[in-house]
Ligand code: KG4
């Protein structure tokens with residue numbers, strides 16, 4: 001019987017400052033507290049995250065978030081077994097702020113320090129929330145990430161493919177701007193799309209003709225811009241019906257690409273692990289009903305169990321970092337004061353790198 005561990009997690013790699021306490025053992029842990037302070041207002045006027053503003057806000061908020069997470073869980077630093085922190089990938093200033101905070105706490109308390117890959121945090125979340133055993137196939141799909149990962153253990157990931165340009169959330173946000181809808185764009189497009197025809201406007205399905213698991217979403221943004229401009233030129237404006245058709249068609253195009261590529265990814269994953277029987281999705285875009293329904297259908301067709309963590313733990317948070325740290329600590333791993341921030345840190349060092357820079361900065 002392993003003694004339950006109590007781990008503090010710290011996350012500051014993008015535009016959320018977060019801290020959390022997770023308690024338990026590998027495969028059976030619970031979130032004792034999870035607090036997140038977002039920065040949307042700070043960056044609203046700039047059309048994207050400004051790294052310097054983000055880093056300063058993290059440095060100001062980290063101590064407060066850590067204190068709040070401890071008190072919400074009813075524990076003190078003395079009750080902890082280790083401190084886990086996102087050490088990358090992400091914006092260098094933000095990651096550094098978190099790593100320095102964690103090092104300060106580790107030096108003051110003598111607790112073990114654990115550097116965690118942010119993508120590993122996302123990939124391990126279904127095990128934290130639903131006890132999902134390894135191995136499983138994960139689609140991580142958010143404003144900054146889009147990749148298929150075969151997750152075999154806390155330190156064993158194979159990336160089967162991903163976006164070669166924008167992430168889908170980023171594409172939803174840009175398309176919403178083009179249609180005059182509010183941010184974040186995903187929920188706004190989904191709401192308007194309910195009144196539209198998904199086949200109303202012809203949009204491409206990029207890379208579906210390619211027999212791999214890679215995806216591309218930046219061309220869709222140009223395609224919807226053209227479609228919008230054509231309608232406006234013909235009619236002299238955009239009716240609510242046109243807006244709904246454009247939104248529904250755009251959502252259908254993204255859903256089709258994600259769903260078809262998921263089928264492909266399941267086949268590739270099964271060629272590596274024939275007994276694969278579990279699939280999970282994570283990231284903000286997983287909130288989309290049409291996308292989720294499409295993925296559930298693929299899983300039903302292909303005999304896979306479908307899991308989606310609750311949305312608050314799908315989006316950026318520190319509970320996932322604490323749990324990834326718990327798995328590392330339970331395996332006898334730790335870092336020392338030489339732990340450094342790694343703005344680029346691929347989860348799977350064996351697969352070739354894919355992505356450039358999205359709106360949220362350099363992402364693995
Ligand atoms: O994981 P997340 O909260 O943040 C990061 O990417 O860091 O994902 C946010 C993204 C945004 O781009 C947002 O537009 C998208 O997820 N999103 C959605 C929906 N809800 C959030 N996209 C499509 N449909 C939704 N219902």
Ligand code: ZN
Pocket residue numbers: 118122142144145315316
């Ligand atoms: Zn993330």
